[in-house]
Amino acid sequence: MEAPYAIEMLHITKRFPGIIANDDITLQLKKGEIHALLGENGAGKSTLMSVLFGLYQAEEGVIKKDGKEVQIRNPNDANDLGIGMVHQHFKLVECFSVLDNIILGIEPTKNGFLQKKEAREKVMALSEKYGLAVNPDALIEDITVGMQQRTEILKMLYRDNEILIFDEPTAVLTPQEIEELMQIMRNLAAEGKSILFISHKLAEIMAVADRCSVLRKGKYIGTVETKNTTMEQLSAMMVGRNVNFHVEKKPQHLGEVILDVDNISVASKVHKKDAVKNVSFKVRAGEIVCIAGIDGNGQTELVYGLSGLEPLKSGHITLKGQDITNASIRKRSTSGMSHIPEDRHKHGLVLDYPLEYNLILQRYFEPEFTDKAGFLKRGPIRSYADRLIEQYDVRSGQGAVTPARSMSGGNQQKAIIAREIDKDPDLLIAVQPTRGLDVGAIEYIHKQLVAQRDAGKAVLLVSLELDEVMDVPDRILVMYEGEIVGELDPKTTTQEELGLYMAGAKRNEVKA
Amino acid sequence: MKKFLKNDAVQSLIASLLCILMGLLIGYIVLLFINSAGAGNAILDVLKNFMKTSNPERRVRLLGATLVRTAPLLMCGLSVLFAYKVGLFNIGTAGQYVAGVCASLYAALAWGWGWLPCMLFAIVSGAVLGAIVGFLKAYRNVNEVISGIMLNWIALYTSNMILTLQKQEASHYTLKLKENAPQAILPSLGLDKLFNYDKVSIAIPLAILLAVAVYIVLNRTKFGYELRATGNNKNAAKYAGMAEKRNIILTLIISGGLAGIGGAMLYLTDIEQWSVTATSVPGMGFNGIAATFLGGLNPIGTIFSSFFIQHITDGGPNVDTNLYCAQISDLITAIIIYLCGFVLFLKTAMNRAIDRSAERKAQKEKALAAEKGGEK
Numbered sequence: 001m002e003a004p005y006a007i008e009m010l011h012i013t014k015r016f017p018g019i020i021a022n023d024d025i026t027l028q029l030k031k032g033e034i035h036a037l038l039g040e041n042g043a044g045k046s047t048l049m050s051v052l053f054g055l056y057q058a059e060e061g062v063i064k065k066d067g068k069e070v071q072i073r074n075p076n077d078a079n080d081l082g083i084g085m086v087h088q089h090f091k092l093v094e095c096f097s098v099l100d101n102i103i104l105g106i107e108p109t110k111n112g113f114l115q116k117k118e119a120r121e122k123v124m125a126l127s128e129k130y131g132l133a134v135n136p137d138a139l140i141e142d143i144t145v146g147m148q149q150r151t152e153i154l155k156m157l158y159r160d161n162e163i164l165i166f167d168e169p170t171a172v173l174t175p176q177e178i179e180e181l182m183q184i185m186r187n188l189a190a191e192g193k194s195i196l197f198i199s200h201k202l203a204e205i206m207a208v209a210d211r212c213s214v215l216r217k218g219k220y221i222g223t224v225e226t227k228n229t230t231m232e233q234l235s236a237m238m239v240g241r242n243v244n245f246h247v248e249k250k251p252q253h254l255g256e257v258i259l260d261v262d263n264i265s266v267a268s269k270v271h272k273k274d275a276v277k278n279v280s281f282k283v284r285a286g287e288i289v290c291i292a293g294i295d296g297n298g299q300t301e302l303v304y305g306l307s308g309l310e311p312l313k314s315g316h317i318t319l320k321g322q323d324i325t326n327a328s329i330r331k332r333s334t335s336g337m338s339h340i341p342e343d344r345h346k347h348g349l350v351l352d353y354p355l356e357y358n359l360i361l362q363r364y365f366e367p368e369f370t371d372k373a374g375f376l377k378r379g380p381i382r383s384y385a386d387r388l389i390e391q392y393d394v395r396s397g398q399g400a401v402t403p404a405r406s407m408s409g410g411n412q413q414k415a416i417i418a419r420e421i422d423k424d425p426d427l428l429i430a431v432q433p434t435r436g437l438d439v440g441a442i443e444y445i446h447k448q449l450v451a452q453r454d455a456g457k458a459v460l461l462v463s464l465e466l467d468e469v470m471d472v473p474d475r476i477l478v479m480y481e482g483e484i485v486g487e488l489d490p491k492t493t494t495q496e497e498l499g500l501y502m503a504g505a506k507r508n509e510v511k512a
Numbered sequence: 513m514k515k516f517l518k519n520d521a522v523q524s525l526i527a528s529l530l531c532i533l534m535g536l537l538i539g540y541i542v543l544l545f546i547n548s549a550g551a552g553n554a555i556l557d558v559l560k561n562f563m564k565t566s567n568p569e570r571r572v573r574l575l576g577a578t579l580v581r582t583a584p585l586l587m588c589g590l591s592v593l594f595a596y597k598v599g600l601f602n603i604g605t606a607g608q609y610v611a612g613v614c615a616s617l618y619a620a621l622a623w624g625w626g627w628l629p630c631m632l633f634a635i636v637s638g639a640v641l642g643a644i645v646g647f648l649k650a651y652r653n654v655n656e657v658i659s660g661i662m663l664n665w666i667a668l669y670t671s672n673m674i675l676t677l678q679k680q681e682a683s684h685y686t687l688k689l690k691e692n693a694p695q696a697i698l699p700s701l702g703l704d705k706l707f708n709y710d711k712v713s714i715a716i717p718l719a720i721l722l723a724v725a726v727y728i729v730l731n732r733t734k735f736g737y738e739l740r741a742t743g744n745n746k747n748a749a750k751y752a753g754m755a756e757k758r759n760i761i762l763t764l765i766i767s768g769g770l771a772g773i774g775g776a777m778l779y780l781t782d783i784e785q786w787s788v789t790a791t792s793v794p795g796m797g798f799n800g801i802a803a804t805f806l807g808g809l810n811p812i813g814t815i816f817s818s819f820f821i822q823h824i825t826d827g828g829p830n831v832d833t834n835l836y837c838a839q840i841s842d843l844i845t846a847i848i849i850y851l852c853g854f855v856l857f858l859k860t861a862m863n864r865a866i867d868r869s870a871e872r873k874a875q876k877e878k879a880l881a882a883e884k885g886g887e888k
Contacts, residue, residue, distance in 0.1 A: 307751075309750065309751065329750065329753040330753030330755075331753075333752075333753050341751060346745075346747045346748070347747050347748055347750075348748065348751070349745070350741045350744045350745045350748050350749075351744070351745065352744045352745075353740075357737065357741075361748070361752045362752055364734060365734060374733045374734045375732055375733050375734070376732055376733060376737060378732075
């Protein structure tokens with residue numbers, strides 16, 4: 001009799017110094033099913049997949065393929081077993097064509113020369129069979145994210161993979177592209193492929209998966225049939241309690257214009273096109289304005305332009321009536337701009353510095369921390385750090401002297417938020433401030449942002465999370481391909497309408 | 513114990529000692545291949561340096577000679593270290609050192625300057641060379657290694673050209689300071705009597721003071737805070753509004769100045785004269801790289817590592833040339849110095865081993881606990 005499971009991971013335990021990333025986790029993937037793996041960031045999904053791919057070796061537990069125990073020591077072993085994965089961030093060569101990317105690594109050759117003709121035939125046949133429309137000769141850099149993803153899927157199919165893993169595949173897609181992807185996944189499953197779908201989006205899991213396994217804080221919580229469960233039930237399994245995502249806000253008291261962005265453009269680092277095109281908007285004291293949009297539509301570059309990390313190509317920026325278009329980063333900071341950066345490891349922290357040095361990163365030059373001769377005042381630095389740690393509840397192993405590197409992501413983010421808010425800014429720019437954090441930390445950060453608004457500060461929030469976009473701000477500006485295509489009121493709009501704007505299917509004139 | 517081993521300073525020290533041991537071992541193996549009879553003695557001779565002689569007066573004198581050359585090596589080490597903390601690899605230290613030699617000697621011999629102005633002039637010359645590398649890096653993003661190496665050669669031949677004007681008639685060496693410019697010889701403050709060697713001067717305590725100063729600047733000042741932040745995370749430094757370009761240039765100016773003063777510290781003792789036909793950049797600057805790494809990238813550690821490297825360099829000629837060819841001493845010291853560069857690698861390896869053993873222990877404890885739980 002044939003074994004019912006394509007892949008089984010039984011009682012997998014993987015430890016890292018200090019934490020148990022996977023604690024006795026069992027995952028059984030049936031042949032021809034779509035199986036969702038649900039969990040918050042940090043629940044252990046990535047570690048489990050890395051074990052399946054041979055990137056990590058589990059200390060305990062076994063992996064079985066078709067009922068037989070197998071050893072997966074490295075990604076090549078996984079590939080030989082027919083396991084393929086579409087990563088959240090695509091692994092494609094930008095300046096190669098779709099076809100070249102698909103055959104990369106297993107190019108058919110004859111006497112050392114490429115034989116692309118048969119490869120092309122095989123790719124086109126697969127493309128037809130599964131409804132994966134791609135143009136094989138287009139360069140990756142020219143095609144949409146959706147087509148890039150289809151290229152990744154074809155890559156797996158071209159290698160005759162039977163077990164397909166999708167790691168957060170919808171994070172970069174528009175709602176319409178997500179619907180297409182779901183259909184593709186159903187087609188693949190119908191053709192006998194087994195699919196593992198990693199996500200933390202409940203609606204998508206309910207829509208496409210047959211079964212769902214839930215992880216929480218490294219532990220296996222359970223597996224349920226999606227047709228016998230509800231979103232509320234899944235949510236409770238995922239976070240361990242019922243979560244109130246709603247953010248409490250006081251009535252709004254709008255003040256003067258703090259940030260006035262007038263027709264700015266910012267060049268792109270990767271493309272010839274401008275990343276930000278003629279964008280104008282205002283942020284007033286006492287409001288939270290959210291820039292929404294799908295990742296990569298110019299939000300990052302917009303913030304770089306505002307904070308001074310990248311020069312503007314054209315346009316003007318005014319902060320509290322003062323022209324800061326050409327001002328240095330330091331000048332902007334001391335003029336009342338605070339910036340919680342998108343990437344806390346790249347920009348936000350000096351990881352090898354102790355926490356206390358990171359907490360003064362924007363203020364170390366002030367007389368409070370540096371004496372006239374240029375020596376750091378170690379006493380005041382320590383007491384300032386201790387105050388912030390206390391006030392903002394930043395937890396770490398050794399307090400002020402803990403190396404930032406050894407702190408958890410949530411506490412690193414709290415440290416940055418403490419630093420930026422304690423500067424008492426007029427304008428707070430927060431870029432994806434809750435990315436990768438657990439529910440508790442997210443609630444905390446939202447409260448801090450709202451507290452700034454209530455205290456009469458201007459807050460500019462850039463977010464990719466729909467829940468955050470709907471709940472936190474007073475106004476939503478949607479960015480699409482470098483332009484602001486719409487202004488929405490979170491109280492009256494719906495996620496569907498927001499999705500249409502984010503996908504560029506709808507636009508309205510923005511009143512500045 | 514584990515905490516002790518996790519301590520950065522302790523790790524650096526262990527790693528440095530391991531590197532030295534490995535260097536000695538490989539050197540020993542090479543000697544065994546050439547002539548197995550004298551290998552052990554040869555290695556010991558290198559290590560002994562001044563301890564080889566039984567005459568106590570001569571011992572002190574030889575120790576003094578090693579110290580005279582340790583001072584410039586320490587300055588070159590500090591020069592490399594200072595730039596390295598900002599994430600720059602200043603291989604131009606060698607050329608900046610040569611610029612310092614040239615400036616101090618020319619000012620002493622041609623213009624009759626005293627030792628202090630000569631020394632300051634050496635600093636300025638090294639700093640100017642460093643500034644060129646800094647400007648190119650900051651404003652044109654020219655790799656500092658490439659521009660540094662090319663400037664090394666420019667510095668060498670320019671110095672040869674300039675110092676030809678001050679060379680002895682009968683040889684290719686520059687004039688001796690003792691007869692021609694005694695005012696430029698570094699004062700000894702009685703150290704010459706202590707070591708019974710007239711070349712021992714204030715350069716040695718001055719070098720140590722500068723090492724301490726570098727430590728203080730890097731770890732206690734606003735400037736050092738900025739520099740180390742830039743070295744650790746360039747993007748965060750930019751985000752925090754630090755003047756990245758200015759800091760790169762200033763760093764290389766200081767780094768060049770440190771190398772430049774190193775040149776003055778050696779040649780203003782009159783211990784040797786510059787050969788104006790030199791066709792290779794002196795090894796002092798390059799040995800500075802080894803000294804920095806062997807010293808665990810710490811200014812204070814570099815004091816000791818510089819001494820050690822100079823110690824074995826001076827011990828090299830002790831090798832019995834009846835058994836081995838004359839070049840063997842340089843080869844053995846070169847092998848040891850080369851291995852000195854492995855300190856960082858060993859530190860990483862050590863950390864990994866410690867983590868792994870901690871993991872294994874935790875696992876064992878868990879297994880034990882599980883067993884106990886089972887018994888109940």
